[in-house]
Amino acid sequence: MxxxxxxxxxxxxxxxxxxxxxxxxxxxxxxxxxxxxxxxxxxxxxxxxxxxxxxxxxxxxxxxxxxxxxxxxxxxxxxxxxxxxxxxxxxxxxxxxxxxxxxxxxxxxxxxxxxxxxxxxxxxxxxxxxIEGAHYAYNFIKRVPLGGNRKVLLNGATGAIGSAALQMLKYYGAEVTAVGNTPNLNLLKSMGADRVIDYTAEDFTQDREQYDFVFDAVGKSTFGKCKSLLKPGGVYISSELGPNAENPFLALWTPVTRGKQVRFPLPTDRKSSIGFIKKLLEEGRFRxxxxxxxxxxxxxxxxxxxxxxxxxxxxxxxxxxxxxxx
CATH class of the missing domain: 3.90.180.10 (Medium-chain alcohol dehydrogenases, catalytic domain)
Structure with a gap:
């Protein structure tokens, strides 16, 4: 072979x-x-x-x-x-x-x-x-409470993790602003994005809206740059360690301050991920x-x-x- x-x-x-x-x-x-x-x-x-x-x-x-x-x-x-x-x-x-x-x-x-x-x-x-991107996306989703029409900003929404996260967030009823590039804006809307931001035309970190959660599915931003986007008590999650590997440390420190928080998911439960994704596929809720x-x-x-x-x-x-x- x-x-x-x-x-x-x-x-x-x-x-x-x-x-x-x-x-x-x-x-x-x-x-x-x-x-x-x-x-x-x-x-x-x-x-x-x-x-x-x-x-x-x-x-x-x-x-x-x-x-x-x-x-x-x-x-x-x-x-x-x-x-x-x-x-x-x-x-x-x-x-x-x-x-x-x-x-x-x-x-x-x-x-x-x-x-x-x-x-x-x-x-x-x-x-x-x-599976791969969807596994990491599901571990984002599991780290926050999504009931009650939560507002979420999703950076990197066109990648494997981001496109999966967008569909999962909509499955749970979140209101999602998705960040992507010009050729993919219609794709984001077709997956259920309530609002789209073209990062080639504007800096999403300067958005005037505030969100319950900011998910960075490509790890190209930082908590510092996204902090103003969060509501009081809001949560920032990135798929990467951060430019100076700061995200795991911020995940330990920010809960102590009782303000805006960083959470750093450890995606260890692969069996639960594949079970959830299989369910979505069977229900026609994941593309x-x-x-x-x-x-x-x-x-x-x-x-x-x-x-x-x-x-x-x-x-x-x-x-x-x-x-x-x-």
Whole structure:
């Protein structure tokens, strides 16, 4: 089988698609034919080893997994002798932000991982595009009370995290002002944004409205710049550590001041995330956004594009080319 292989941290240039042995499932594992994965922000961190803190989980000096990939959607082709929840022929999807070696034609995964059967009517590509960004978005949502028509400003609303967060916020009845670029303003409105701000034309931090919550889904702003946007007792959450890694510390300090707060979500419960997203997909309340598709052979190019920070929604990697997308 073919897989994306690298032996060191670095740019997409370190990635090579090579022939390697097909994995054999252990007694509690499934062998999966991978039809779709994404190249996402988590993958970029694992590829480059940046920020450095990621190496505590992926290998200090060199990557512990040679094959990249954190999410997948595919077909179960074999199961280990102790597997009870899944069988050959099941269409499944899953995610692990420490890595699943899913940028390959085949992979193995434990039945105890954050995996689930793909809902009826959802393609492999749609499933793969519904997990990484949506997992982080759901962990934003869980950190604040959203009842009572809360007002939310969402920066970075066109990315994988932001587009998922927008749809989840609307699911909970929030009034959302979404920040994006000119070509995507209609997309934001189609996902339910009550108001849009074009960041290429105006600085959203100068908005005169005040909000219960400010979510920065791209981590390009700061609590200091967004503080004036918050109502008394309002909450700021960013998907990143902050320019000086200040957000975890502010999350500890600001509650003591009993004023406007920073919260820093630790997205550890992947199983709850995939369960919630599956529910939304089954109810027709979630639409994954797909920007581009690349074949496995062009994985380095896919990473280069994602690293520009300009993608809209998700970038799909097609790992098998036998025509199956359903």
């Amino acid at each position: 073919k897989a994306a292989i690298r032996t060191q941290y670095g740019s997409p240039d370190v990635l090579k698609v090579e022939e390697t042995h097909q994995p054999v499932p252990l007694e509690n594992e499934l062998l999966v034919k991978v039809y779709a994965a994404t190249v996402n922000r988590t993958d970029c961190g694992i590829l480059t080893g940046k920020p450095a803190i990621i190496r505590l989980f992926t290998g200090l000096l060199e990557p512990s997994d040679a094959t990249t990939g954190t999410d997948f959607a595919g077909l179960v082709v074999a199961v280990g002798s102790q597997v009870t929840a899944y069988k050959a022929g099941d269409r499944i999807w899953g995610f692990n932000d420490r890595g699943l070696r899913s940028h390959a034609e085949y992979m193995t995964v434990s039945e105890n991982e954050a995996i689930a059967v793909i809902p009826e009517g959802i393609t492999y590509e749609q499933a793969a595009a519904s 994954p956004i797909i920007d581009r598709r690349y074949p496995l052979a062009d994985i380095a190019e896919a990473f280069r594009y994602v690293l520009t920070g300009q993608k809209t929604g998700n970038v799909i990697l097609t790992c098998n080319q036998d025509g199956e997308r359903v």
